[in-house]
Amino acid sequence: MAEGKQQENEVQNGVRTLVYLDDETEPLLSHRPPVRFELDTSRLADGDHRLRVEAYDSTGRKGVRTIPFTVRNGPGIAVDGVRDNDVLEGKIPILINAYGGAGEIDWEPSRAETPAPIPTWAWVLFISIVAFGAFYGVRLWEPPPDFATTPTYGPLVLNLPQSAGSPATTGNASARAEQRADTPGSDATLGASVYDNNCVSCHQATGKGLPGVFPPLAGNPAVTDTDPTTHIEAVLNGLQGKVIDGVHYASPMPPWADQLSDAQIAAVINHERSSWGNSAPGVTAKEVARLRGKTTGT
Numbered sequence: 385m386a387e388g389k390q391q392e393n394e395v396q397n398g399v400r401t402l403v404y405l406d407d408e409t410e411p412l413l414s415h416r417p418p419v420r421f422e423l424d425t426s427r428l429a430d431g432d433h434r435l436r437v438e439a440y441d442s443t444g445r446k447g448v449r450t451i452p453f454t455v456r457n458g459p460g461i462a463v464d465g466v467r468d469n470d471v472l473e474g475k476i477p478i479l480i481n482a483y484g485g486a487g488e489i490d491w492e493p494s495r496a497e498t499p500a501p502i503p504t505w506a507w508v509l510f511i512s513i514v515a516f517g518a519f520y521g522v523r524l525w526e527p528p529p530d531f532a533t534t535p536t537y538g539p540l541v542l543n544l545p546q547s548a549g550s551p552a553t554t555g556n557a558s559a560r561a562e563q564r565a566d567t568p569g570s571d572a573t574l575g576a577s578v579y580d581n582n583c584v585s586c587h588q589a590t591g592k593g594l595p596g597v598f599p600p601l602a603g604n605p606a607v608t609d610t611d612p613t614t615h616i617e618a619v620l621n622g623l624q625g626k627v628i629d630g631v632h633y634a635s636p637m638p639p640w641a642d643q644l645s646d647a648q649i650a651a652v653i654n655h656e657r658s659s660w661g662n663s664a665p666g667v668t669a670k671e672v673a674r675l676r677g678k679t680t681g682t
């Protein structure tokens with residue numbers, strides 16, 4: 385072979401490079417620089433190795449360079465539970481995963497996801513975000529005094545000009561609300577707050593009630609009926625022993641006629657008729673007043 389011959393000549397000239405692997409005495413190759421070759425690591429055992437290069441110049445002087453390297457053709461190893469030079473005592477849970485050897489063809493990245501416990505910092509972060517959310521929610525729930533009278537938080541103030549025009553009704557929140565409640569659904573905020581103050585304990589914020597104990601108002605026939613009479617009368621006078629959607633409720637629904645104004649009752653009824661997926665037509669305070677008159681014998 386011509387190449388072999390040429391190499392031999394150059395080696396004889398003195399200028400040559402010898403490459404050794406680990407402690408072998410036979411060089412991997414011996415060639416005139418520059419040397420370009422392929423190191424086949426698949427023939428080496430995984431672990432630490434060394435490449436030792438010896439080079440000679442034309443005067444016969446020798447230079448040496450050693451390059452340590454690590455071969456890893458087998459799977460990578462992930463260890464959770466113990467780290468280098470840890471001091472251990474007692475029983476320690478250790479988790480080991482091995483993935484991604486060079487020879488593997490259908491390698492799934494998910495195999496590299498070592499199932500480790502959620503780190504403490506992640507918990508701390510999570511809890512602080514949730515805590516801030518709760519804090520922020522509470523802040524909005526109880527608006528600071530400066531904002532309590534803005535349109536966002538204080539719906540009654542919205543109509544101040546109106547009530548200023550009719551002094552007879554100023555200073556009485558429910559009377560003012562009554563004016564507005566002449567239009568069905570006009571005071572969603574009042575309805576929601578009447579509901580939260582008086583009804584939520586039984587019928588729940590979800591409007592789903594408590595199965596078998598308090599009936600749901602979401603999808604309730606009296607609430608979704610276009611004729612609001614049953615709905616208004618139930619709230620004014622309370623209910624006892626009515627079977628709703630096949631369920632008998634042992635406890636009574638208290639009457640509200642003495643505690644809530646016509647406007648408040650209209651508002652809470654409209655709240656119920658337009659919440660939790662309900663969309664029945666609204667009622668006015670006048671309708672409530674009419675039915676209240678009837679039932680109290682006026």
Ligand code: HEC
Nearest residue numbers: 582583586598606618619623624625626628633635636637
């Ligand atoms: C102490 C618990 C309790 C509270 C508070 C309460 N309810 Fe009820 N409510 C009931 C029960 C129990 C029934 C079912 C009574 C029955 O079936 O005889 C009911 C039934 C109803 C019905 C269905 C009427 C029907 O004919 O199907 C409506 C509407 C209703 N309540 C609205 C309200 C509103 C509005 C408030 C607040 C102003 C309120 N409830 C507060 C317990 C309560």
